[in-house]
Structures are given as structure tokens and as C-alpha cells.
Amino acid sequence: MIHNFTQSLRHEREQADAADLIYREYLHPDQIIRYSNDTPHDMEMQKKDIDVSLVFGGKTFHISEKFRDNDYGDMYLEVYSKYPGTKGWLLTGSPDAIVYFTPAKVYWIGHHTLIKCYMEHLQPLLKDEWFDEIFVSGKNIIKKNIRVNQRPTTISIIQAHNRDGAAWETIGIAIPFRLLTDNGVKIKIIKDHLP
Numbered sequence: 001m002i003h004n005f006t007q008s009l010r011h012e013r014e015q016a017d018a019a020d021l022i023y024r025e026y027l028h029p030d031q032i033i034r035y036s037n038d039t040p041h042d043m044e045m046q047k048k049d050i051d052v053s054l055v056f057g058g059k060t061f062h063i064s065e066k067f068r069d070n071d072y073g074d075m076y077l078e079v080y081s082k083y084p085g086t087k088g089w090l091l092t093g094s095p096d097a098i099v100y101f102t103p104a105k106v107y108w109i110g111h112h113t114l115i116k117c118y119m120e121h122l123q124p125l126l127k128d129e130w131f132d133e134i135f136v137s138g139k140n141i142i143k144k145n146i147r148v149n150q151r152p153t154t155i156s157i158i159q160a161h162n163r164d165g166a167a168w169e170t171i172g173i174a175i176p177f178r179l180l181t182d183n184g185v186k187i188k189i190i191k192d193h194l195p
Contacts, residue, residue: 015067015101016052022106023054026190031055037049047071049056049093064095064111075109077118078172079126083135083159088172090118099190107177110186117183121148122175127138134159153179 008107020032033046033053045051047061068076078088098114100107125146133159134142143173159168181187 015065019052019065019099019101022101024173027054027056029054029056045194047127048095049089050095061096064089064096065096065101066098067101069103071104073176073178074156074173074176075100075107076172076174077114078170080131080169080171082168083131083171088170089112090115104192105189106191108188108190109180113184113186114180117180117185121183122146122173124171130157130183134171135169148179148183151179 010074016034016036020034023029023032031054033051033055035042035051045062048062049064052063054061054063079090080086081088081092094110096113097111097158098107098109100109125148130142130144132180138159138161140159140161143154144157145152145154147153153176155176158172158174160170162170177187
């Protein structure tokens with residue numbers, strides 16, 4: 001899949017109004033603060049993978065928003081932003097939660113529990129050669145079988161070919177939601193409207 005970073009960023013920013021409506025309707029925050037104006041402060045928040053802050057009674061939650069065109073029953077975790085030298089948002093971001101938007105559902109995912117699950121249960125099972133394999137092959141996706149706590153599961157390693165002036169490869173993994181919740185990741189479904 002060829003991925004244009006500028007178009008993707010534009011598409012993500014176009015989703016902001018719809019996301020804000022969901023926040024207002026389902027979560028009722030006192031305030032929504034977006035970091036999308038390319039000011040120095042907003043860019044600093046973006047580097048921390050924080051797109052928006054939601055304020056509830058004086059308590060602020062920093063949110064990373066992820067938008068997916070389909071709900072595959074799994075979550076994409078960006079391991080490498082630019083393979084092999086630049087780690088992805090999973091390991092470099094510092095939000096309180098990830099709000100994961102799909103057409104049918106919206107998920108609130110505890111970032112700290114996600115990192116803990118990745119570091120303790122997933123990272124030790126991922127082989128460096130799998131990332132090398134997809135990178136060298138140029139494929140978009142490869143499937144690998146792993147056993148987490150003796151439970152077999154299939155994961156997808158996904159590569160996006162970024163072409164936006166420069167060229168680089170982003171590589172991550174798609175992990176079934178069931179595996180995440182079974183291993184301590186806090187996930188709450190905010191919106192569950194089937195089409």
C-alpha cells in the first residue's frame with residue numbers, strides 16, 4: 001500500500017469534527033483542546049502522539065487518535081515510524097489513552113496498559129527477522145503465528161510504503177483485541193453503532 005503522509009494527515013484532521021461530536025455525545029467533556037494548528041506547542045504535543053486533550057472536572061486526559069477505515073477486530077500498533085531507525089508511536093508516544101475510531105465502533109484504550117502488554121507479552125515474541133523480511137520483500141502484510149501465555153494467535157505485520165517527496169517504510173503489527181484484553185489492556189467501547 002502506497003501511503004502519502006500529507007494526505008493521511010489531512011484526512012486525519014478532517015475527522016476532528018466527527019470525533020469531537022462523538023466525545024460530546026458519549027463522554028461529555030467540559031472542554032476539548034485540539035493540537036492541530038502547527039504552532040510550536042501543538043507540534044510538541046504531536047511529537048508526543050497527543051492529538052487532543054479532554055477535560056473532565058479539572059482532570060485532563062491526553063488522547064492519541066487513530067482512524068481506521070475498517071474494523072478488523074484488531075488494533076494496529078506502529079512499531080517503526082521509519083524502519084529501521086525510528087521507533088513508532090507505540091514506543092515514543094505519551095498519551096493517557098488512544099481513541100481508536102472505526103466506522104462501527106470507537107474504542108478507548110489505556111495507553112499505559114497497552115505499553116505494559118506489549119513490553120511483557122508481545123515484544124519478547126516478535127523476531128527482528130520478521131520486520132527485516134517484510135521490509136526486504138516489499139510486501140504490505142505478512143502473517144505470523146505466536147503463542148501468548150500458551151494461547152496460539154495469528155498477528156499481521158503491516159508495512160506502509162510512504163511516498164511524500166521522500167520515501168520511507170512504516171512497519172507495525174495488528175493484534176486482535178481479544179489478545180490485548182486477555183493480557184491486561186484496558187479497552188472500553190465508547191460507541192457501538194453497527195452500520
